[in-house]
Amino acid sequence: MRFAPLSLSLIALCMAVSSHAATPPAPPLTSGAAAQALYAQWFVPQSAQASTSAQQLQSQLQQYCTGTASLEKVRGDFTQASQDWERLSAVAMGPQIExxxxxxxxxxxxxxxLLKAALRKAPKDLAAMETIGAPAKGFPALEHLLWVDVAAPKTPTCQYARLVAADLTQELQELHQANQAAANFTALDFDSTAEFLNQWIGGVERLRWQAMEKPLRSATASKPAQVTRAASEGTLTSWKAQWSGLRTLAIGNPQMPDNVSLARLVEVQGWQHLADELRAAVQQADSAMQSIDKVSLNAITPANKALKQLKHLVENDVALSLDVTIGFSDADGD
Structure with a gap:
């Protein structure tokens, strides 16, 4: 079960109420203020970075398709843009879900x-790209056209790749704008701590089970593991980018100790020992994640175990300290 963001009607109602109320802003890390902090301190800057990287990829691909940029440069920009997206999307809340x-x-x-069908259809602009299904667009389609069936410059395939990048950039720009609107919405007063905690746990499971363990367990001699960014050999960096987002939202950034994080929320409830325990568990998981050196079940086993232990701590002790009920998610594994 996912915790849904505020509906537009509810937002409108809250705005109407807040316009007639003279209530002062909530102190830091209460429900509404914590939500605003989360958007302002994490989702806005991270979506800005992802949007900027996508725009750079689009620009570089445009140059490549006209024959004025190298394939290696485009591939490098793809790697940067996909990692920025993976870091942002590790915890999905609000506009990202909506x-x-x-x-x-x-x-x-x-x-x-579907990608081959889209190439035959040969859309001419972003309006035409709206008729192309998501399974033939985005980072995976672009990765295929940059590493597998490589789009040569000055070809219809390269034109399609350019439109995929432009479509991707537009999506991330719209997400950034929506995150800015959420951060500026002074009446954000919903159960943000519960949503944050549940979606963080869901993010851990998506990484641990859906991205890492499940595809490796499903692989056979005739069917390679369908892991993220396999074509570009970027699977390990993809996993670690997702983890970096989860790690930061769990224990914060040492340079910004007052930014909202799970550990900070626990601290302001007076559970200092538990906050320290959480930080220790995250550091243990971090060491295990950084030690993964190849895409195999044996290589991920220590990280898998550490992530399970961390998830158990958050689901039980952290949730109890914050008076949060944990729901089931479609990311739940075994």
Whole structure:
């Protein structure tokens, strides 16, 4: 079960109420203020970075398709843009869920027959791209066209790749604008701590089970593991980018100790020992994640174990300290 963001009607109602009330702003890290802090301190800057990187990829691909930039440079920009997206999307809240951004920019696995059909259709502009299904667009389709069936400059395939990048950029720009609106919405007064905690746990499971363990367990001698960014050999960096987002939202950034995080929320409730325990568990998981050196079940086993232990701590002790009920998510694994 996912905790849904505020509906537009509810937002409008809250805005109407707040316009007639003279209530002063909530102190830091209460429900509404914590929500604003989360958007202002994490989702806004991270979506800005993801949007900027996507725009750089689009620009570089445009140059490549005209024959004035190298394939290596485009591939480098793809890697940067995809990692910025993965860091941002590690915890999905509010506009990201409402806009279904993950489906639109990172539908996995990419559907090759649909991509071939889209290439035959040869859309001419972004308006025409709206008729192309998500399984033939986004990062996975672009990865395929940059590493597998490589789009040569000055070809219709390269033109399609350019439109995929432009469509991706537009989606991430819209997400950034929506995150800015959420951060500026002074009446954000919903159960943000519960949503944050549940979606963070869901993010851990998406990484631990859906991204890492499940595809490796499903692989056979005739069917390679369908792991993220396999074509570009970027699977490990993809996993670690997702983890970096989860890690920061769990224990914060040492340079910004007062920014909202799970550990900070626990601290302001007076549970200092538990906050320290949480930080220790995150550091243990971090060491295990950084030690993964290849895409195999044996290589991920220590990280898998550490992530399970961390999830258990958050689901039980952290949730209890914050008076949060944990729901089931479609990311839940075994």
């Amino acid at each position: 806009h279904r951004t993950a489906r639109m920019v990172d539908f996995q696995p990419m559907r090759l027959p």
